[in-house]
Amino acid sequence: FPGQDEDRMDLVAEEPEYAPGDTARFQVRMPFDSATALVTVEREGIIAASVIKLSTNNPVVTLPVRDYAPNVYVSVLAVRGRIASIQPTAMVDLGKPAFKLGVTGIRVGWRSHQLKVTVTPAKLVYHVREKAHVKIEVRAPDGSAPPVGSNVALAAVDQGLLELKPNDSWKLINAMMDQRPYQVHTSAAEMEVVGRRHFGLKAIPPGGGGGRAITRELFDTLLLWNANVPLDANGDAEVDVPLNDSLTSFKIVVIAAAGTGEFGTGDAMIRSTQDLQLFSGVSPIARTGDSFAAEFTVRNASDRAFDVNLTGAIEGLKTNPAPQKISLGPGDGKTIDWNVAVPLGVSALKYHVDAVASATASDHLLITQQIIPAVVVRTWQATLVQLDKPFTQPVSIPSDALAGQGGVQVRLSPTLTAGLGGIEAWMRAYPYVCMEQRVSRAIALEDPALWKGIIADLHAYTDSDGLLKYFPTMQHGSDVLTSYVLAISNEAGLTIPDDSLSTIQSALNNFVEGKLTRDEPFAVVDLPMRKLAALEALSRYGKVDPAILSSIQIDPNLWPDSSVIDWWSILERTPAIPKRTQRLDDVRRIMLARLNAQGTAMHLSSDPRNDLWWLMVSPANNMVRLVLVALDANQWHDDLAKIMQGALAMQQRGAWPETISNAWGTLAIKKFAAAFELNPVAGITTASLGSTSDQLDWTHDLKGGSLDFTWPPTQSNLALAHNGSGSPWAEIRTSAAIPLKSPFTSGYTITKTISPVDSAHTGAWKQGDLARVHLKVDAQTDMTWVVVDDPIPAGASHLGIGLARESQIATSNENEHNQSWVWPDYTERAFSGFRAYYSYVPKGTFETEYTIRLNQVGTFQLPPTHVQALYEPEMLGELPNAPFTVSP
DSSP, X not given: OOOOGGGBOEEEXXXXXXXXXXXXXXXXXXXXXXXXXXXXXXXXXXEEEEEEEEETTBOEEEEEOOSOTTEEEEEEEEEXXXXXXXXXXXSOOTTSOEEEEEEEEEEESOGGGBOEEEEEESOSEEOTTXXXXXXXXXXXXXXXXXXXXXXXXXXXXXXXXXXXXXXXXXXXXXXXXXXXXXXXXXXXXXXXXXXXOOOOOOOOOSSOOOOOOOEEOOXXXXXXXXXXXXXXXXXXXXXXXXXXXXXXXXXXXXXXXXXXXXXXXXXXXXXXXXXXXXXXXXXXXXXXXXXXXXXXXXXXXXXXXXXXXXXXXXXXXXXXXXXXXXXXXXXXXXXXXXXXXXXXXXXXXXXXXXXXXXXXXXXXXXXXXXXXXXXXXXXEEEEEEEOSSOEEEEEOOOTTSOTTXXXXXXXXXXXXXXXXXXXXXXXXXOOOOSHHHXXXXXXXXXXXXXXXXXXXXXXXXXXXXXXXXXXXXXXXXXXXXXXXXXXXXXXXXXXXXXXXXXXXXXXXXXXXXXXXXXXXXSOOOOHHHHHHHHHHHHHTTTOOOGGGGGGSOOOGXXXXXXXXHHHHHHHHHOTTSTTHHHHHHHHHHHHHHTEEEXXXXXXXXXXXXXOOGGGTOOHHHHHHHHHHHHHHHTOOHHHHHHHHHXXXXXXXXXXXXXXXXHHHHHHHHHHHHHHHOOOXXXXXXXXXXXXXXXXXXXXXXXXXXXXXXXXXXXXXXXXXXXXXXXXXXXXXXXXXXXXXXXXXXXXXXXXXXXEESSTTOOSSOBTXXXXXXXXXXXXXXXXXEEEEEEEOOTTOEESOSOOTTOOSSTTXXXXXXXXXXXXXXXXXXXXXXXXEEEEEEOSEEEEEEEEEEOOSOEEEOOOOEEEEETTSTTSEEEEOOOOEEEXX
């Protein structure tokens, strides 16, 4: 409404909620003795209107409430005429006509849909590991029991977690009765009467839519989740909630729904306590070589003084820390610490801490700290051989490798699946987490739990059009990603729920028909290739209508290898395509002509068109997919072994360099082995390295196994021999931890600076300081999907992650000097570091910043800062980081 701030007045509803049939009362806070008011009921238009008289003796508007659910807005425009007793002057006209406008909203019709849910725990205070008995009562809006067969969902959550991030998802009635927006624009001529000063929007409604000897080690924030608690005929239920070892408050929330239109939520608080309490200040992670003060807080929650004896044992260290003794008054708390140096070769440190004040006041704590390597053990060389004759290979540890880490691994298998060992190790250690990478890892590792997690999150990764997104926070999905997930899940025999599958298939079909568009960051003619990939995925489900091919110009001779393979697969699975037999012959001939024989292997000819990294396509990916489509078509039987060898020759250090190639390659190796390698292996395979030897008896290990050796002190020969029938495959991998000593640049150059947030900070870093990390990256070429991976010291915590009570000032000026206008599509802030994923990075310089708080005293090792193009792995940069010291 045009006007100015002083033309607005307050309109206050007597109640925030009304039922149809009620009479709503509103107080009009106007500055007039009397006025004529236009009263309107509004929402998405004018529902009702009336004109009334208002005065200071009765500044109240009453309205009958009709079926306005879930909400409605009431507007009052109060107009006062000229006051004859006040004459205008040359400077001001105080008696001229005036008006005021007020708007407010009310909820309507909620009561008839709102269940009353009462949660009553048997008591409010418990000890750790007790069971809290909880009674639940659910009543319909009229006070009766809900329909027979109703049930509720129950969640018991650590209140500390809810303090950091409240959970509004269980407010079911609010979600089902979501308020509708105002959507009314009012204009009138009052300003022409009272005077024209400043125009602006006015009066828009705010908003829019006890001492037992138990070692405490169970600290999950979720005590219980039961999605189906049945109610009895009275609408009641009883539940036992098992408490864990946390000394905190817990919120027990019950979410109820009855029939199709009644909803409610109820909650209660309980807490667990004991007289003497231990709290850990140990970081969840540390790195090999870190030295720090492991802190624990001891608290006296009783009303009497304690002398507390503290002892500790740390699994993973050779010696235990010295005992300590402290005195605590009633309600006092003190912090103690033990110096810890993380040794080589441990994956975790377990802290057993005992605090004993008396026979009735003690606490016992077990904390596990994950140890991650500061220098990662990587596979540096790998080879795959078939033991049809004895094999010998000289082996020596790299000169700059760290002693005591890595070694030589020999994986034996009766089939080519021995080559999966390097892929499994590479994929298991792979750190990044977009949808493609999650799917690829689940398939390459054959991990049902990973796939189950993907399906559980699938709705969050699906955009409004039905395409899959790389990250849930992105607005738009990708046809490239959607085609890949649909195709490879089918090849792996994994199931997508019918409702999600139908949505995804419909989206891909719309994309092929041109009803749905997605633009790529490069100005390249790739739409036909993307459509063929989508059709290939749809053909696996029999969802290709031959008529849809009219949107693509069919000319396989001009296509890259990936599109020709897609076309071959579409033809094999879609018999109704016109001239199918002739087209199949043509496509096989084209692919065969692109294969070059080199000794015992065959390779696709080198062509820059085949390295389409922005479409998740690579030469290695084409090779393994060619094996799969030829096996399905039962073609090229005599050449498939050579093609498979050519694909394996493209591995680097025992795996292909991209997640997609490793996922497709895992499926290709298994299918090839099932079709070609049926001869059983029997006998004994022996392996020796220097003075150490080992063997595998195939009688007991029909599927093979692994023989592992530590690095010999000097160069030695690795000797392998098989005595028996068949020719087993052996994958030989050498791994070592080699620290990065100088910056490495292969497409990206990294500059890193760390500065204090507090401008008054001087000298060394201290516990509690805020540090701003600035990363500047120089990219040599345009690239899609680039990740920036930067470690932080153990014990440090990120700021700016959206938790309650977090300092907004500390992060308010992050990236204020970033002039690159390149922003990440997704960021991870983990205990170990900061990761930023960019869907597109142009040639030139881009920057990013983040802020951390230094919480732990010590000296911390840091792995290199890493920047890499995910689908062009040779485009990378690394920067070594010096140890980071934090003083008390």
